[in-house]
Amino acid sequence: MGKTLFDKVWDAHVVDTIPDGPQILYIDKHLIHEVTSPQAFNELEARGIPIARPDQIVATADHNTPTVNQHLPVQDPLSRNQLEQLTKNCDKHGITLYGLGHQYNGIVHVMAPELGITQPGMTMVCGDSHTSTHGAFGSIAFGIGTSQVAQVFASQSLLLKKPKSLRVSVNGTLAPGVLPKDVILYIISQIGTNAGTGYFCEYAGNVFEEMSMEGRMTVCNMSIEMGARGGMIAPDQTTFDYIEGKKFAPQGDAFAKAVSYWKTLPTDPDATFDKEYHFDAAAIAPMLTYGTNPGMGIKINEHIPETGDMTFEKALEYMDFKGGSQLLDTTINYVFIGSCTNSRIEDFRVAASYVKGKQKAPNVNAWLVPGSQQVVKQLKEEGLDEVFKNAGFTLREPGCSACLAMNDDKIPAGEYCVSTSNRNFEGRQGQGSRTILASPLVAAATAIEGKIVDITKTILT
Amino acid sequence: MERFTKLTTTAIPLPIENIDTDQIIPARFLKATDKKGFGDNVFRDWRYDSDGNLNMDFPLNAPQYKEAQILVAGDNFGCGSSREHAAWAIAGYGLKVVISSFFADIFKGNALNNGLLPIQVSPDFLKQLLTSVQENPATKITVDLENQVVEYAGVYTEQGRSTKSEFEIDPYKKVCLINGYDDIDFLVSKKDTIEAFEKERMVF
Numbered sequence: 001m002g003k004t005l006f007d008k009v010w011d012a013h014v015v016d017t018i019p020d021g022p023q024i025l026y027i028d029k030h031l032i033h034e035v036t037s038p039q040a041f042n043e044l045e046a047r048g049i050p051i052a053r054p055d056q057i058v059a060t061a062d063h064n065t066p067t068v069n070q071h072l073p074v075q076d077p078l079s080r081n082q083l084e085q086l087t088k089n090c091d092k093h094g095i096t097l098y099g100l101g102h103q104y105n106g107i108v109h110v111m112a113p114e115l116g117i118t119q120p121g122m123t124m125v126c127g128d129s130h131t132s133t134h135g136a137f138g139s140i141a142f143g144i145g146t147s148q149v150a151q152v153f154a155s156q157s158l159l160l161k162k163p164k165s166l167r168v169s170v171n172g173t174l175a176p177g178v179l180p181k182d183v184i185l186y187i188i189s190q191i192g193t194n195a196g197t198g199y200f201c202e203y204a205g206n207v208f209e210e211m212s213m214e215g216r217m218t219v220c221n222m223s224i225e226m227g228a229r230g231g232m233i234a235p236d237q238t239t240f241d242y243i244e245g246k247k248f249a250p251q252g253d254a255f256a257k258a259v260s261y262w263k264t265l266p267t268d269p270d271a272t273f274d275k276e277y278h279f280d281a282a283a284i285a286p287m288l289t290y291g292t293n294p295g296m297g298i299k300i301n302e303h304i305p306e307t308g309d310m311t312f313e314k315a316l317e318y319m320d321f322k323g324g325s326q327l328l329d330t331t332i333n334y335v336f337i338g339s340c341t342n343s344r345i346e347d348f349r350v351a352a353s354y355v356k357g358k359q360k361a362p363n364v365n366a367w368l369v370p371g372s373q374q375v376v377k378q379l380k381e382e383g384l385d386e387v388f389k390n391a392g393f394t395l396r397e398p399g400c401s402a403c404l405a406m407n408d409d410k411i412p413a414g415e416y417c418v419s420t421s422n423r424n425f426e427g428r429q430g431q432g433s434r435t436i437l438a439s440p441l442v443a444a445a446t447a448i449e450g451k452i453v454d455i456t457k458t459i460l461t
Numbered sequence: 462m463e464r465f466t467k468l469t470t471t472a473i474p475l476p477i478e479n480i481d482t483d484q485i486i487p488a489r490f491l492k493a494t495d496k497k498g499f500g501d502n503v504f505r506d507w508r509y510d511s512d513g514n515l516n517m518d519f520p521l522n523a524p525q526y527k528e529a530q531i532l533v534a535g536d537n538f539g540c541g542s543s544r545e546h547a548a549w550a551i552a553g554y555g556l557k558v559v560i561s562s563f564f565a566d567i568f569k570g571n572a573l574n575n576g577l578l579p580i581q582v583s584p585d586f587l588k589q590l591l592t593s594v595q596e597n598p599a600t601k602i603t604v605d606l607e608n609q610v611v612e613y614a615g616v617y618t619e620q621g622r623s624t625k626s627e628f629e630i631d632p633y634k635k636v637c638l639i640n641g642y643d644d645i646d647f648l649v650s651k652k653d654t655i656e657a658f659e660k661e662r663m664v665f
């Protein structure tokens with residue numbers, strides 16, 4: 001029987017199988033950041049175990065960093081301590097660190113792909129659940145807890161049970177204004193937040209084949225929001241073109257050799273999956289979430305369901321929305337364009353295309369947070385920083401920012417935020433904050449209008 | 462890691478579905494560089510109101526559940542972020558077991574790596590159990606890891622329903638919990654096998 005993309009990559013990394021137990025999986029690349037690594041470093045130190053492969057680890061500072069005045073010392077003493085710990089640990093063990101202000105600094109899942117660290121056929125882990133992002137390249141990439149960070153430090157391996165396989169296919173033509181973010185929000189709204197638990201997901205169909213790498217990353221990023229540990233898309237010419245010439249990509253002959261191997265990875269035609277879903281691209285519209293988990297999504301001009309279970313009622317109460325109502329025309333005072341889901345150059349291009357020549361609504365506080373220093377550089381090269389400035393926006397410095405609100409970028413209690421991030425949990429963007437997840441296009445339109453508008457009417461004429 | 466074999470104690474009911482790790486431990490408490498103290502902030506924004514006063518309606522604060530070492534929670538517990546701080550917070554609060562009808566993958570692994578036992582039961586069993594501990598907070602629950610059985614003294618259980626359920630656990634993880642081993646010890650003992658594999662693997 002044929003093998004899936006996932007099988008091929010997984011099987012190539014199995015070191016050993018414990019009878020009746022898990023397998024030892026070799027990890028090619030380990031990404032770390034300041035929040036989930038310090039306890040793992042401490043653990044190894046306490047046990048006197050050295051870091052097995054420091055040259056296969058790359059570190060960045062992103063979760064708990066300020067997005068203004070990064071050239072100044074970090075104000076919050078706890079955050080500063082966490083960053084200092086990371087620097088100390090990396091220095092001590094010879095780990096490459098792209099700290100604050102470094103030209104390669106950025107959100108871990110933005111930085112690694114754009115430097116060519118992420119490549120097809122690899123196994124990659126990071127102490128962050130959105131590590132699934134890297135699956136866009138046809139790699140097995142997933143988030144791990146701090147105990148597992150310590151395990152990878154100690155052995156460059158993990159003990160794991162092979163997950164089941166799931167395939168989500170979307171075929172057909174997307175309507176104008178429907179972005180990769182809408183595709184994944186739509187999928188999650190249809191199958192729910194735990195449909196993928198225990199599975200690794202492959203996305204297939206012409207919709208993903210025609211997507212840019214940025215779009216594929218947005219999709220794979222949110223795999224965890226349907227419970228799947230990771231998501232993957234078969235590597236193809238789009239993937240190879242993106243990687244070629246990147247700083248850490250194989251060069252010259254090595255690149256050609258790599259490509260010929262990467263071409264063997266896509267799922268065999270006769271391979272089967274444990275579970276499959278099929279969707280029609282034409283059924284997808286720009287999406288919004290109305291509740292407190294990413295599965296509570298509707299099309300932009302749809303109505304919130306009338307009634308639901310206790311969780312539904314609790315979510316609506318928290319959001320202060322009524323069952324049966326629409327989100328259109330809701331006044332919005334906060335807009336966040338950023339996070340590892342939507343902070344890449346393409347996301348800012350699409351936002352800029354909407355705001356160009358217009359003015360930000362006076363009631364809106366818009367936080368535009370590029371995913372990395374490289375994205376900042378590209379924005380400037382393309383003159384997009386000027387477009388945003390002329391429309392009344394200021395760009396902040398890279399980091400996770402209001403995606404998890406660990407730093408000062410917190411949405412005030414009771415306020416709605418139309419956000420391009422990935423989680424609308426209670427208080428995720430600050431205590432009492434109310435998150436509405438959306439694409440960068442919908443977010444940009446909201447920032448201009450000061451309320452939610454039906455972009456299918458405004459842009460598509 | 463602490464050993465786990467058998468436990469009999471009361472339980473805290475938390476009949477909410479999709480409890481995510483942001484609720485278990487909000488991000489603003491993730492700034493520590495050690496594992497201590499997270500228990501103080503477990504379910505912070507549900508346990509305290511915005512002025513910092515204890516919310517007495519929240520089960521964790523109710524005096525009748527003070528001694529409990531088991532949490533009984535709604536479906537899809539622990540979804541969201543990979544932060545192991547969630548497991549540290551629950552264990553740090555003094556809880557040893559979480560019972561639900563479904564657990565998110567990463568949380569489950571994190572819990573097991575910290576000697577916190579996640580027990581998955583049927584939705585029906587969960588419902589009965591939740592009702593029992595809500596109506597009678599003195600309900601004792603026994604968790605027997607060796608035999609993989611959870612049982613409670615359910616005075617309020619509907620007729621014909623069992624107050625006993627078996628549960629699944631990975632055999633390897635079970636051995637780890639019973640003996641207090643963890644994966645690091647095991648992986649380090651496999652160093653030679655891993656290095657031999659490494660020499661053969663494909664790198665570009």
Ligand code: SF4
Binds near residue numbers: 063107109130404
């Ligand atoms: S942007 Fe948000 S989801 Fe992405 S890595 Fe940072 S905190 Fe995690």
